[in-house]
Amino acid sequence: MSDLLLDVNLQQVPDDYLAGAWRVAHRVLNRADPASALAQATNLLLSGQALELQASDQKETGSWAVQRDELLNRPYLSLSLPTEDLRALVTRLRRTTDGARAQLNLYFSSGLEMQLDRP
Amino acid sequence: MDASIANPHSSSLIENEFQFLADFIPQLVWITDPAGDHLYFNQRWTDYTGYTLADSVGPDMWNNLLHPDDRARARQIWGHSLATGEDYEIEYRFKAKAGGYRWFLGQAKPRYDADGSIVTWFGTCTDIQDQKLAREMLAEREAEFTTLADNVAQLSWMARADGHIYWYNKRWYDFTGTTPEEMASKGWEGIQHPNHLAEIVYFVKDAWDKGEPWELTLPLKRHDGEYRWFLTRAVPIRDEQGQLVRWLGTNTDVTKMRELQEQLQNSYADLEAKVTFRNLELEHEVQKLRKQLNASVA
Numbered sequence: 001m002s003d004l005l006l007d008v009n010l011q012q013v014p015d016d017y018l019a020g021a022w023r024v025a026h027r028v029l030n031r032a033d034p035a036s037a038l039a040q041a042t043n044l045l046l047s048g049q050a051l052e053l054q055a056s057d058q059k060e061t062g063s064w065a066v067q068r069d070e071l072l073n074r075p076y077l078s079l080s081l082p083t084e085d086l087r088a089l090v091t092r093l094r095r096t097t098d099g100a101r102a103q104l105n106l107y108f109s110s111g112l113e114m115q116l117d118r119p
Numbered sequence: 120m121d122a123s124i125a126n127p128h129s130s131s132l133i134e135n136e137f138q139f140l141a142d143f144i145p146q147l148v149w150i151t152d153p154a155g156d157h158l159y160f161n162q163r164w165t166d167y168t169g170y171t172l173a174d175s176v177g178p179d180m181w182n183n184l185l186h187p188d189d190r191a192r193a194r195q196i197w198g199h200s201l202a203t204g205e206d207y208e209i210e211y212r213f214k215a216k217a218g219g220y221r222w223f224l225g226q227a228k229p230r231y232d233a234d235g236s237i238v239t240w241f242g243t244c245t246d247i248q249d250q251k252l253a254r255e256m257l258a259e260r261e262a263e264f265t266t267l268a269d270n271v272a273q274l275s276w277m278a279r280a281d282g283h284i285y286w287y288n289k290r291w292y293d294f295t296g297t298t299p300e301e302m303a304s305k306g307w308e309g310i311q312h313p314n315h316l317a318e319i320v321y322f323v324k325d326a327w328d329k330g331e332p333w334e335l336t337l338p339l340k341r342h343d344g345e346y347r348w349f350l351t352r353a354v355p356i357r358d359e360q361g362q363l364v365r366w367l368g369t370n371t372d373v374t375k376m377r378e379l380q381e382q383l384q385n386s387y388a389d390l391e392a393k394v395t396f397r398n399l400e401l402e403h404e405v406q407k408l409r410k411q412l413n414a415s416v417a
Contacts, residue, residue: 071395087403089396091389107393109400 005094005103010074013093015066018077019046022104022116030111037081038108044116051079077106088114147213147223147244153237155201164244169216186212186220193225204229204237210251213244222251274339274349274370280363282327291370296342312338312346330355330363336373347374 008017022044032039043054051064062081069076072089079086088106091113095102104116141148141161147168148161157175165171168184182190189211200207207227212220227242268275269289277286287302295310311319319337326333332354338346349370356365 069399071399072392074392076396087396087400089392091392092385107389107396109397 003096003101005096005101008093008095010090010093013075013090015075017093017095017099017102018066018075018090018104019048020102020118021045021047022118024114025103025117026115028113030113032108032110032112036110037083038086038110038112046077051081053081086110144243145246149242149244151227151240151242153201153229153239155197155240158239167215168213184214186214188212200227200229200240207240207242210247221246221248223247271369272371276368276370278353278366278368280365282323282366284368294341295339310340312340326353327366339370347372348377349373 024042024044027039029039037053037055037058037060040055040058041053042056043052045052045054046064049063049065051062053060053062060081060083062079064080065078066075067078067087074090076087076089079088086108088108090104091107092105093102100119102118104118106114106116108114142163145163147164148159149157149164150159151157157172160170160172160175170184182194185193193209193211196209197207199205206229207225209225211223211225213223214220223244224247225242225244227240229237230239230241232238271288271290274291274294275288276284276291278284284302284307287299292298292302297310308316308320315337319335322335326335332352334353335351336348337351339349340346350373351368351370353366353368355363356367358364
């Protein structure tokens, strides 16, 4: 099986492609608060509707959903946490043909950008 | 009345005619006995070398007139002809009386008697200095062209007027991993991507027929099976009458450029999406504030 990550067409991406246990591989804060839970997160678990945000010394749970807007040619995630509600635009999704490995790029309205890897 | 004129076959007339002919033709003419000792030189020989028949005593006289680099080879080939009776042919340099050497084509044939024994060797030396220099200059230019063609960054090729490619540079063979024999027998179709082949063949056939310069970006298969994108450019070469005689073509690897172009396009698309996303977020915020405002007013 090829280990090559291929770009997924974001206009046709199935919602379940975005679910899974994601590891924060890379992050650019821009103007985001560096002390926020999201800025500290090391893992992001998206299963069913449940969201779990893991950091080295804390854990937050909430819910998530995939949303679409006709003005955007790609989906965005709506994340509900106890302290805040966030939205993150999916800027890129790459995965192997068998889906065993994937890479997800998110852009938050705070300016925070994240690259998530799975596994 | 002169007897030789009255009888055109008289031996003295033939001898005179031979002498005239031998001195008239532009070659140096010589005759030897079966052992290779000279019996005759024409006037041109004597004029060019400064050697007369009397000076030619000794087996190696003529050999000493040769350029030192040609002597051993000439001795070996002439010796072989004398020993076997096979026709003699060689290119060598003869020293001129005036100084310097000139290239000659030496040729000789044996003349046999009724018993089949060699009576004499009849030989000529034709001045080929100009042709030789032209040939050397051509070979030098060809070597320079090959060096240039093999060292340019592009894959290069030349095709006949009908589009049949008859020459590729070394970079082509290095990139594709093919040999000249394989390219001659299988053609270039095997190097193309199957998904693009039909389109390329159609385009190129049309381009050959039009006879105008053309460009096409296409993928070519590398020796390891990976495809890379190349910008192909072909220019028609015409003779003085304007007749298309050949095509000169190059393939420039533009894979990196295409990747950068794609990255740039993706970046623009991402930026556009981010701006739209931010605008939507602002819209959500505005709607939220309106609701709060309406609620407080109510």
